[in-house]
Amino acid sequence: MTSSNAPGTELVPVKFSRLTRRGxxxxxxxxxxxxxxxxxxxxxxxxxxxxxxxxxxxxxxxxxxxxxxxxxxxxxxxxxxxxxxxxxxxxxxxxxLLYRRRIVKPRPAGTLALPGDAARLREYRDSSTGAGMIHDPSAATLTAVISVTHPAFVLLDPGEQERRVTSWSRVLATACRSGRVSMLQVLERTLPDSGTGLAEWWSTHGTHDSSWASTTYSELIDRAGPAGERHATTLSLSLDMKAAARQIRTAGGGIRGGAAVLRQEMNTLVAALRSADLAPSAWLTCGQIAVILRSAYDPAVAATLERHGELGQNLATAGPVAVNESWNRLRTDSAHHAVLWISEWPRSMVYPGFLAPILLSNGIQRSFSLLCTPMRSDQAARDIRKKKTEYISDAAQRQKIGQIEDASQTAEYHDVLQQEADLTAGHGVLRYTGLISVSATTNDDLDAAVAAIEQAAIQASCETRLLVGQQAQAFTAAALPLCRVV
Known part of the structure; x- marks a missing residue:
């Protein structure tokens, strides 16, 4: 990703690297x-x-x-x-393609009731912080989730936006320099609002004098509150237990040692988030993670779970009751889902906040997941050298047989050179994957919502593609804060 100074404004536009199509x-x-x-x-x-x-x-x-x-x-x-x-x-x-919960036969203790390859995930409660951690024995990762609140970015002045973008880049650089972080997932989702926030505000600041205005305002809050929607943002931090094997053995080994090493990364991330003027909450417990999983598969019950804080906080029962997967759709308990992949990021210079048409779309229940995979500097350097060699050899081969050089291939080669310059300057290299999960109650509503999101992506200068043949696996990566891959 490259940047360029824009005259007359404090904001700095950025340009993303193209999706390589080199064979x-x-x-x-x-x-x-x-x-x-x-x-x-x-x-x-x-x-x-x-x-x-x-x-x-x-x-x-x-x-x-x-x-x-x-x-x-x-x-x-x-x-x-x-x-x-x-x-x-x-x-x-x-x-x-079909999943049905076995009601009579409960799952083993400590496992997550999720379909597909996510069924191998295990839960672990950290006794020191009380945080819920998700262990993937096959991928050898340990994941913790934190909720983050932040002011509306689009309402800030350009100078403040630029400062926050710079601060966020330091957060990502922290994940790159660690060498033990497998993935950092940013999940921004819309949820049906239960109205508890409005009700609490009215009970604290309202005037309860039984007047006509007071009565009308109370009735309006009772009716309009649950009909709204709210945005929730979580960050998932995944530890690569293979890369941190030495530190894990020093901390006692096993899941307990992995949790101790992950706590170090958690403390570093929290400090970086606070320096970026973000407000991280306490690390989510197993019960809070269970509510997120249940709300993703069963959106109709999300508002009820929020109003009753003691319900649904059990990972053993947080998964769906039934799942039907089709070629380009996914049907769960109370909703139909479709997952879109951002196949092309903006090719021209764009300013921070270019995703606003997608993230601020109204009336659509969706989850936007940004999977950030950090690369070690030595690994990134080897990958860049390999790409440069392949591009140069392909160009020589095309010139030998008389094939005309394509402008897109030249642009990809320039992106590789820019990545090499950024790496030499000390910046970290991350691989980004953007996924958008769209949910609706019926297939017709889902088609309309997907069309609206595709149009919003065009306004954001992005290209999206509907994933086919892997909707169930893509849904766990796009809608669940578990640092899953597709």
């Missing part, structure tokens, strides 16, 4: 090279073995190989859809 050779991916090689081998063999008749006989092979290699389908070559199709067929034949 292994001449822009072709490995799967394309394999199918193209099969087609070329069959055609050459037919030409030398028997001529015209064999070429005609083998025509279905090399014609199909050419079609799989070059014909695009929804912006991707057909051959790249083959693994997705096989994975979908396997899930369909194996009964993996």
């Amino acid at each position: 292994v050779l001449l822009g072709l991916s490995l799967s394309q090279l394999v199918t193209l090689g099969v087609g070329v081998v069959s055609l050459v063999w037919a030409f030398y073995a028997g001529g015209g008749i064999l070429i005609a006989i083998t025509a279905p092979i090399w014609v199909l190989a050419a079609a799989l290699t070059w014909i695009p389908l929804s912006g991707r070559p057909i051959v790249e859809w083959v693994p997705v199709g096989f994975w979908w067929i396997w899930k369909t034949t194996g009964g993996q």
Whole structure:
């Protein structure tokens, strides 16, 4: 991501790197090279073995190989859809598209009642802080969640916005320099408001004199409060237990040692958030995380859980009762869901707050998840050197065969050079993944909400794509604060 000074304003616009579309050779991916090689081998063999008749006989092979290699389908070559199709067929034949809670047979203690590969997650309560931690034994990660409140960014003056952006960059730099952080997830979601905030304000500051104005105002709050919506932001910090293996052994080993190391990262993150003028709350307990999970799968009960603080605070029962997954939809207890992937960030210079059309969309229940994966400086340097070598060799190969240089390939190469300059200057390198989960009560309402979010993304200079064949896994990454990947 690059920046440039803008005249006449204190804000500094930024530019995101393009999504790399470079292949292994001449822009072709490995799967394309394999199918193209099969087609070329069959055609050459037919030409030398028997001529015209064999070429005609083998025509279905090399014609199909050419079609799989070059014909695009929804912006991707057909051959790249083959693994997705096989994975979908396997899930369909194996009964993996349906999930039903086993009411009579409870889950083992300490496990999360979640569908799919999230069923392997385990809960752990830190005795020192009381925070709930989620352990993934397969990925060897330990995750803690914190709630963050902040003022409305779009209402601040340009100088204050720039200062807060700079402060937030220091928070991300802290995660990059640690070397033990696996992922930092920012989850911003809209929730149906239960009206408790308005009711508490009225009970504290209102005038209860049984007058007509007082009675009318009380009735208005009772009716309009639950019909509104509010925004909630959480940060999830995931510890890479493999990278922190030495520190974990020093702290006692196992989950207890991992929790001790994670507490160090938690304290560092809280200090960085406070220096960025953000207001972090206490780290969420297991019960508070359970409410978030339950509200994501069953949005109709979210307001009820908020009004009654003792309900739903059990991770063993926080998951959905039923889940039906289709090709581009997900049906849970009381809602239909669809997950969009931000496939392209703004290619031109944009100012901070460019995501406002998406985040401030009204009347749409959605969750915006930004997955930040930090890279160690040595790993980032090796990756940049590899990309530079591949770009230079591809350019030489294209020049040798007389292929015209594409402007997009030149722009990607310049992005790599800019990343190298930023890394040399001491900045950290993060990989960003943006996911948007849209929820509605019916399929028609979901289609309208998805269309509205897509239009809002266009206003934000972003390109979105509806994920297909993996909606269940994408939903856990987009709507749940568990630092999951797709």
